[in-house]
Amino acid sequence: MATVPVPPPPAEEAPAGExxxxxxxxxxxxxxxxxxxxxxxxxxxxxxxLLGRAVLDRFEPERRLRIAAAAERAGAxxxxxxxxxxxxxxxxxxxxxxxxxxxxxxxxxxxxxxxxLPARSGITYVFVxxxxxxxxxxxxxxxxxxxxxxxxxxxVMIPEPFALSPTTAVIDAMREVVRRHYPxxxxxxxxxxxxxxxxxxxxFEAQAWxxxxxxxxxxGVEKEERIATPWTRSFRFRNPWLQVNLLTTFITxxxxxxxxxxxDRIVLLAVFLPVLSDQCNNTGCxxxxxxxxxxxxxxLKAGRGWMLLAKEAWLGLLNGATTGLVxxxxxxxxxxxxxxxxxxxxxxxxxxxxxxxxxLAGLVGAxxxxxxxxxxADPATASSIFLTKATDVASLGAFLGxxxxxxxx
Numbered sequence: 001m002a003t004v005p006v007p008p009p010p011a012e013e014a015p016a017g018e019x020x021x022x023x024x025x026x027x028x029x030x031x032x033x034x035x036x037x038x039x040x041x042x043x044x045x046x047x048x049x050l051l052g053r054a055v056l057d058r059f060e061p062e063r064r065l066r067i068a069a070a071a072e073r074a075g076a077x078x079x080x081x082x083x084x085x086x087x088x089x090x091x092x093x094x095x096x097x098x099x100x101x102x103x104x105x106x107x108x109x110x111x112x113x114x115x116x117l118p119a120r121s122g123i124t125y126v127f128v129x130x131x132x133x134x135x136x137x138x139x140x141x142x143x144x145x146x147x148x149x150x151x152x153x154x155x156v157m158i159p160e161p162f163a164l165s166p167t168t169a170v171i172d173a174m175r176e177v178v179r180r181h182y183p184x185x186x187x188x189x190x191x192x193x194x195x196x197x198x199x200x201x202x203x204f205e206a207q208a209w210x211x212x213x214x215x216x217x218x219x220g221v222e223k224e225e226r227i228a229t230p231w232t233r234s235f236r237f238r239n240p241w242l243q244v245n246l247l248t249t250f251i252t253x254x255x256x257x258x259x260x261x262x263x264d265r266i267v268l269l270a271v272f273l274p275v276l277s278d279q280c281n282n283t284g285c286x287x288x289x290x291x292x293x294x295x296x297x298x299x300l301k302a303g304r305g306w307m308l309l310a311k312e313a314w315l316g317l318l319n320g321a322t323t324g325l326v327x328x329x330x331x332x333x334x335x336x337x338x339x340x341x342x343x344x345x346x347x348x349x350x351x352x353x354x355x356x357x358x359x360l361a362g363l364v365g366a367x368x369x370x371x372x373x374x375x376x377a378d379p380a381t382a383s384s385i386f387l388t389k390a391t392d393v394a395s396l397g398a399f400l401g402x403x404x405x406x407x408x409x
Contacts, residue, residue, distance in 0.1 A: 020043065021051065022227070023229070024229045025055045026233065027228070027229060028047075028051075028055045028058075029058035033063075037063075037066045038070045041068075044056055048202065048205070049092060049095070050205055056068075088169055089168060089169055090170060091166030093170070094195065095197055095199070096196055097127055097186070097196055100127045101126060101127070101128055101129075101153055103136060103152065104154065105128075106151065107149050108149035110126055110139075110153060111144060114126070123141075124184045125138050125141075125186075125197075126139040126153070127186055128154070133193045134191070135161065135163055135192055135194040137160075137161060139153055139156055143157075162182075162186075163185065163187060163192075163194075164176065164185050164188075165188070165190070171296060172298065173198075175298050182200055183199065183201070184197050184199055185198050248385065248389035251393060252389060252392040255392075255400075256273065259400035259401070262400055268335055268340070268346070271334070275330075276396065277392050277396060279320075279358065280320075280360075280391040281387070283320065283362055284316075284362065284387045284388070284390075285384065285388075286365065287312040287315070287316065287362045287363075287366045288366070288387055291312075291379075294308070295369060295373065308366050308370075309370075311366075312362035312363060312366040313363040314359075314362075315362055316359040316361050317356075317358065317359035319362075320356070320358025320359055320361075321354075323354060324350065324354030324355045325351060328347040331343075331346050331349075331350040332344065332346070345406055349403055350399070353395065353398045353399035357399070360391065361387075361391040364387055368383045368387050
């Protein structure tokens with residue numbers, strides 16, 4: 001992770017944890033950089049795993065290690081003391097499990113131990129493990145309350161409880177827990193050894209953030225940009241994609257410009273260029289939205305990509321045909337009103353261009369995110385930019401090309 005380039009403000013201006021939530025990760029790291037390691041660790045702890053880890057990653061590697069060491073000394077949650085788990089995985093949200101006992105522990109012993117733990121532990125379940133720390137059961141507080149003090153935990157525990165893997169992606173974890181609605185989930189390795197816990201609220205928070213950032217990613221807005229992000233950083237985030245958009249717009253303009261003579265001879269064509277472009281872009285964006293939603297929730301299984309392409313192309317064809325009839329009628333009416341003897345042919349061209357272009361738009365809308373994912377990029381990254389320019393070039397090229405054929409007859 002790159003070093004924070006922003007010069008730090010005076011130490012007395014560093015905000016409290018609540019203020020840090022309004023900043024993006026880089027901005028929060030810059031504000032905290034003037035504080036000592038213990039203070040930074042304490043501030044990050046208040047942010048929770050999602051934002052706190054993102055801020056920590058913005059520090060230099062050496063400083064990260066010192067902050068992690070300070071967090072460990074203070075008994076902070078494990079996510080802050082460093083982890084090797086992949087970004088976007090359950091392991092990044094994992095916390096320590098203070099309430100861990102063996103199966104032979106009595107209810108009275110467990111309750112006595114729980115009373116010594118700090119209130120901030122937020123204990124919801126008691127986890128039961130064997131000598132090798134394999135997770136073998138879970139005990140809810142309700143069971144402890146109604147159990148006889150002399151009973152062993154093995155007598156009141158829920159055996160073989162559900163557990164998440166630390167390497168599981170948050171979105172995959174969400175699909176696993178969506179029907180369970182537990183407040184806390186244990187996290188265990190492949191051998192079943194208890195590693196920690198993750199709170200359901202953290203999973204939903206992480207996924208909600210990903211979904212909320214998706215709309216911005218489609219048009220080139222970075223996920224971490226917030227309302228309080230300084231304009232200089234927002235400019236650096238957005239401008240490169242605007243340059244890409246400008247370049248692709250020049251390609252669209254070149255396509256239209258190559259048919260300038262045709263447009264000069266049939267001026268009415270210029271009236272229908274935005275109609276065709278907007279209709280195709282909207283059709284493509286509908287397919288794009290459905291595809292991204294399916295990818296986000298894991299509905300697009302391996303091998304089903306081609307089926308989705310075919311479905312969206314067919315829907316585009318049907319929608320293009322129905323809207324194309326309306327556009328063709330409008331073209332015929334305008335051309336006939338202007339006394340153009342080729343009004344019928346112009347209407348037919350409008351219908352054909354709208355139908356074919358909308359079918360292509362559906363295909364591109366479903367294909368762009370799949371293609372981006374195949375190349376290792378975020379499927380939402382600037383997908384709207386690529387989609388709209390591809391459909392503009394194809395739809396306007398087809399429309400004007402058919403019109404040029406008409407003029408040249």
